[in-house]
Amino acid sequence: MEKGEVSVLIGGKAGEGISSAGQVIAHLLGQLGYRIHMHFDYPSLIKGGHNFAIIRGAEGRIGAVRSRVDLVLALDEETLRVHGQRLGDPGVVVYNSDAARYPAGIGIPIGSILAAEEAPPVMGNSAILGAFVRAAGIEWPVAERVFSKSFRKETARNLRIARRAYEASAERLRIPALGGKPLPAFTGNEAMGIGLVEAGLSVYLSYPMSPTSNLLHFLAGHAGATGIRVLQPEGEIAVFLTALGCAYAGSRAAVGTSGGGFSLMVEALGLAGMAELPAVIVLGQRAGPSTGLATYTAQADLGFAIHAGHGEFPRLVLAPGDAGEARAWIRIAMDLAWKYQLPALFLADRTLCEGMYSMDIAAAKGARAEPVMAGDDVHPYLRYALTDSGISPLRFPPVDGEVIRVNSHAHDTDGITTEDPGVTRAMADKRQRKMLGLRGDIEGMDPVKVAGHPDAATALLCWGSNKGVCEEAGEALGLRVVRPVALWPFPEESFSRAMEGVDHFLGVETNESGQLAGLVRRFGYRASGTVLKYDGRPFMVDELEQELRRVL
Amino acid sequence: MKGIDLISHAKNTWCPGCGNFAIQHTLKDLLAGMDGEGFPVEKVVLVAGIGQHGKLFDFLSVNGFYSLHGRTIPVATGIRLANPDLRVICVTGDGDSYAEGLDHLVFAAKRNLDITVLVHDNRVYGLTTGQFTPTSPYGFRGHSTPRGDTEHPLNPLELMLASGATFIARGYTGRREDLKRVIREAFLHRGFSFVEILQICATYNDLTDYYNERVYPWPEDDTGDRRAAAEKAAEWDYSADARIGLGVMYRRAAPIFEDGQPVPPPLTPEGREAWVSGIMNERI
Numbered sequence: 001m002e003k004g005e006v007s008v009l010i011g012g013k014a015g016e017g018i019s020s021a022g023q024v025i026a027h028l029l030g031q032l033g034y035r036i037h038m039h040f041d042y043p044s045l046i047k048g049g050h051n052f053a054i055i056r057g058a059e060g061r062i063g064a065v066r067s068r069v070d071l072v073l074a075l076d077e078e079t080l081r082v083h084g085q086r087l088g089d090p091g092v093v094v095y096n097s098d099a100a101r102y103p104a105g106i107g108i109p110i111g112s113i114l115a116a117e118e119a120p121p122v123m124g125n126s127a128i129l130g131a132f133v134r135a136a137g138i139e140w141p142v143a144e145r146v147f148s149k150s151f152r153k154e155t156a157r158n159l160r161i162a163r164r165a166y167e168a169s170a171e172r173l174r175i176p177a178l179g180g181k182p183l184p185a186f187t188g189n190e191a192m193g194i195g196l197v198e199a200g201l202s203v204y205l206s207y208p209m210s211p212t213s214n215l216l217h218f219l220a221g222h223a224g225a226t227g228i229r230v231l232q233p234e235g236e237i238a239v240f241l242t243a244l245g246c247a248y249a250g251s252r253a254a255v256g257t258s259g260g261g262f263s264l265m266v267e268a269l270g271l272a273g274m275a276e277l278p279a280v281i282v283l284g285q286r287a288g289p290s291t292g293l294a295t296y297t298a299q300a301d302l303g304f305a306i307h308a309g310h311g312e313f314p315r316l317v318l319a320p321g322d323a324g325e326a327r328a329w330i331r332i333a334m335d336l337a338w339k340y341q342l343p344a345l346f347l348a349d350r351t352l353c354e355g356m357y358s359m360d361i362a363a364a365k366g367a368r369a370e371p372v373m374a375g376d377d378v379h380p381y382l383r384y385a386l387t388d389s390g391i392s393p394l395r396f397p398p399v400d401g402e403v404i405r406v407n408s409h410a411h412d413t414d415g416i417t418t419e420d421p422g423v424t425r426a427m428a429d430k431r432q433r434k435m436l437g438l439r440g441d442i443e444g445m446d447p448v449k450v451a452g453h454p455d456a457a458t459a460l461l462c463w464g465s466n467k468g469v470c471e472e473a474g475e476a477l478g479l480r481v482v483r484p485v486a487l488w489p490f491p492e493e494s495f496s497r498a499m500e501g502v503d504h505f506l507g508v509e510t511n512e513s514g515q516l517a518g519l520v521r522r523f524g525y526r527a528s529g530t531v532l533k534y535d536g537r538p539f540m541v542d543e544l545e546q547e548l549r550r551v552l
Numbered sequence: 553m554k555g556i557d558l559i560s561h562a563k564n565t566w567c568p569g570c571g572n573f574a575i576q577h578t579l580k581d582l583l584a585g586m587d588g589e590g591f592p593v594e595k596v597v598l599v600a601g602i603g604q605h606g607k608l609f610d611f612l613s614v615n616g617f618y619s620l621h622g623r624t625i626p627v628a629t630g631i632r633l634a635n636p637d638l639r640v641i642c643v644t645g646d647g648d649s650y651a652e653g654l655d656h657l658v659f660a661a662k663r664n665l666d667i668t669v670l671v672h673d674n675r676v677y678g679l680t681t682g683q684f685t686p687t688s689p690y691g692f693r694g695h696s697t698p699r700g701d702t703e704h705p706l707n708p709l710e711l712m713l714a715s716g717a718t719f720i721a722r723g724y725t726g727r728r729e730d731l732k733r734v735i736r737e738a739f740l741h742r743g744f745s746f747v748e749i750l751q752i753c754a755t756y757n758d759l760t761d762y763y764n765e766r767v768y769p770w771p772e773d774d775t776g777d778r779r780a781a782a783e784k785a786a787e788w789d790y791s792a793d794a795r796i797g798l799g800v801m802y803r804r805a806a807p808i809f810e811d812g813q814p815v816p817p818p819l820t821p822e823g824r825e826a827w828v829s830g831i832m833n834e835r836i
Contacts, residue, residue: 203630
């Protein structure tokens with residue numbers, strides 16, 4: 001075992017509840033005071049196929065897993081075949097002895113336990129969890145508390161199954177309890193959902209698509225308690241236009257999708273820019289192009305997010321690095337979208353959306369940006385009034401005696417279509433002035449994070465979900481880690497401060513071309529190289545360290 | 553309010569004799585006088601697509617959202633979600649409702665969204681200077697089909713009936729009083745109301761004589777009878793020669809989409825904090 005940390009792999013067939021069992025393990029480690037990260041790997045199918053989750057607990061903040069694990073929990077033979085070589089020394093294997101053979105491991109007759117409880121096969125994951133608890137030296141009362149919370153349906157029967165497997169298991173190691181206070185664990189999707197509630201979201205719209213479908217499910221599940229309406233329209237084109245209809249009438253709306261769905265939304269992205277309508281778009285990247293690897297990760301849509309749409313218009317692009325940042329920055333995305341009346345793209349990826357992270361409970365403090373509203377005394381109200389800031393104060397219909405127009409064409413201050421060159425230019429300038437204020441606000445929000453060894457002259461440049469893996473590798477190898485959270489407008493001043501004293505830097509990205517490295521080159525920073533991964537899988541800590549040692 | 557107050561200062565750019573004038577003045581007259589019927593003009597939002605019809609957005613002094621080609625209905629859906637007090641009228645064309653945005657039309661009917669859709673069906677693309685549309689007759693010769701269109705038109709009335717629309721009517725710009733009556737009834741219908749308006753295009757498709765010789769009023773004592781409605785819809789297939797019925801074709805009462813999506817009271821900051829801390833505790 002690595003000092004101060006533990007890694008567990010659980011594997012089985014799709015439909016055997018691998019993800020939920022992984023979450024229970026994450027919560028168990030959380031109870032022992034660990035900060036956790038869970039990586040869940042599954043092919044695009046509903047039943048069968050091979051699913052696995054790696055759950056890693058550590059004392060410090062983590063956002064990635066290692067390829068080596070301390071325990072393998074195998075519901076089937078395939079798990080042992082595929083992942084046996086990941087086992088560290090001393091490694092522990094807990095397996096279903098009715099489905100596999102592994103003489104050195106702890107065999108649990110899951111089939112017989114389920115038969116004794118007249119339970120369906122899906123409850124086999126409760127058995128493997130019970131056996132894991134004993135093998136890892138976790139006290140039963142701790143496990144019972146976590147299980148009771150986690151097994152929502154058939155709690156009593158699941159607990160009996162877990163207990164039977166616990167009795168059949170044997171203690172092989174003892175995961176030490178740390179002093180830390182237990183923290184809640186959330187997926188990035190859930191964290192974004194929480195942040196959207198905190199942002200005052202009124203309507204959430206999405207057409208199902210991995211990896212943001214679980215954000216749709218999370219908000220739909222909490223719609224009653226949060227007063228958010230959650231809708232699934234006929235496609236992404238309708239999704240985004242409906243959000244813009246909400247914005248026109250004064251309601252905060254957000255949408256969630258992946259690259260394919262965002263491609264369809266791009267038609268109306270320019271409408272949001274031209275008509276100056278706020279909306280938050282959660283773009284959960286997955287491996288493309290086209291359908292690509294539907295359930296695997298990538299960071300290949302940065303250039304797309306920054307440049308999508310014909311014509312020129314202001315927008316905001318943010319990329320959080322973990323669940324805590326996702327929660328905090330999505331509120332900022334919503335607030336700034338409304339202050340500046342523009343579309344805000346929230347760039348996540350499969351790793352962040354469906355990975356699980358320990359999250360601090362307290363919400364980020366800091367003043368909220370407010371929309372600029374027109375007073376009742378302004379007559380006539382002009383939706384696109386020219387101002388120094390470029391922000392035209394808002395009103396929403398109905399207002400007696402006023403006509404409120406928004407327009408996809410070039411338009412005058414009243415929203416009426418124009419082809420006049422002077423008005424066209426004045427309105428373009430007005431929209432671009434918003435970018436100045438937005439950039440200023442962003443620069444004040446600590447938009448470029450520095451971690452690892454902040455004074456090191458060699459740096460890693462990364463973004464989004466590579467936060468965790470790069471910070472650990474940077475720490476281990478004595479490197480500075482520079483990571484912009486705000487990507488457009490690009491926070492040039494903050495970036496320049498973060499790069500002070502850097503002699504050379506490597507771009508670490510989950511794409512084929514080094515898109516952030518390409519972006520910073522526009523501002524005069526040239527990477528000395530890149531470490532890229534584009535096989536749909538996230539970097540693992542040991543893998544990245546090894547690669548960096550090779551190239552540095 | 554007088555109808556004239558609803559004409560904006562924007563310069564009108566339709567061709568002389570355009571069928572859109574009839575629709576503009578019909579709307580102006582109706583909107584100026586429906587306060588007492590729960591349709592106050594301040595609460596009206598006109599959502600326009602792209603095409604000659606869309607210019608109504610500029611020419612009328614009414615709240616409006618000038619959307620994209622084919623994309624009026626999703627915008628209307630958002631407006632209704634945000635504020636169900638607003639009365640939303642989509643003005644669209646045959647290109648932008650039956651071609652580019654057909655899926656939205658079908659889904660709005662399926663949901664019984666409480667909006668009115670007015671389709672300015674001149675059966676030709678005017679703004680792009682004379683190509684065939686989904687309702688152009690078989691053999692239509694336009695700039696893109698000089699040897700004649702080889703596709704048969706779709707029948708919007710049958711499409712809407714099959715999609716679950718709860719109010720379906722057809723008007724004609726050459727019959728102003730009848731047009732005004734059916735649009736008024738569409739406004740007052742609770743649910744998805746669809747008015748297919750046969751509109752002449754003075755430049756590219758002037759069917760004035762053709763329509764005048766064939767139109768007749770439908771009997772309206774059987775508008776709740778789906779089978780009778782289906783027969784009326786099938787009477788003219790938008791291509792072969794037949795009589796062309798006008799009026800309300802079908803209507804029925806049904807729960808509206810918005811009934812299932814009531815606007816909940818917004819969470820107070822304290823309520824929001826309580827929800828967040830609840831979900832945190834659940835996960836520890």
